[in-house]
Amino acid sequence: MALAGHGTGLVSLTPDHPDSYCGRFTPDGSTVVFFRRDGDVYSVQPDGRNLRRLTEGNQCVECRLSKDDLHGSSDPPALSPDGEKIAYCARVDGVPQVHVMQLDGSDKRQLTHLAGACGRVKWSPDGSRIAFGSFVGKYPQLHLIPAEGGEPRQRTHLEGAVYMLDWRP
Numbered sequence: 001m002a003l004a005g006h007g008t009g010l011v012s013l014t015p016d017h018p019d020s021y022c023g024r025f026t027p028d029g030s031t032v033v034f035f036r037r038d039g040d041v042y043s044v045q046p047d048g049r050n051l052r053r054l055t056e057g058n059q060c061v062e063c064r065l066s067k068d069d070l071h072g073s074s075d076p077p078a079l080s081p082d083g084e085k086i087a088y089c090a091r092v093d094g095v096p097q098v099h100v101m102q103l104d105g106s107d108k109r110q111l112t113h114l115a116g117a118c119g120r121v122k123w124s125p126d127g128s129r130i131a132f133g134s135f136v137g138k139y140p141q142l143h144l145i146p147a148e149g150g151e152p153r154q155r156t157h158l159e160g161a162v163y164m165l166d167w168r169p
Helices: none
Strands: 002-004 010-012 020-025 032-036 041-044 085-092 095-102 118-123 129-136 139-146
Touching: 085 118, 095 118, 095 129, 118 139
Parallel strands: none
Antiparallel strands: 002 010, 020 032, 032 041, 085 095, 118 129, 129 139
């Protein structure tokens, strides 16, 4: 993973870890959060110092539209609006579930315990809820869960997949 420097070209943040993807800056710009092909979440400072592995054993890299989706697409972690927490997916008993942790990797908590795979986590603008997709039948549907935990609520009942999601500002 690389960053464009201020007139200095690219700066490699992970020279010893080439399979690093989907970097996201914290709101204050002090940290970049990303994931690797192993599915784990990492952080690094924008100058490449202090590379930290925040999770281990997630095994969750891709979001797939259906059981027949052979390609899938990247399913990166999401930063809370205040930059203090990370929402991400990790496999539990083989099923991707939504988790949250502090920016430093502490206080890891599993939020969902659903039968269907979860993915595409996205914080609400006020940081109070997390939206995500989870399989209900053949395709993933939109769900919401309080950021502090609780019961997820299914918000769509479509004949197709909810693939990308975002919050209206």
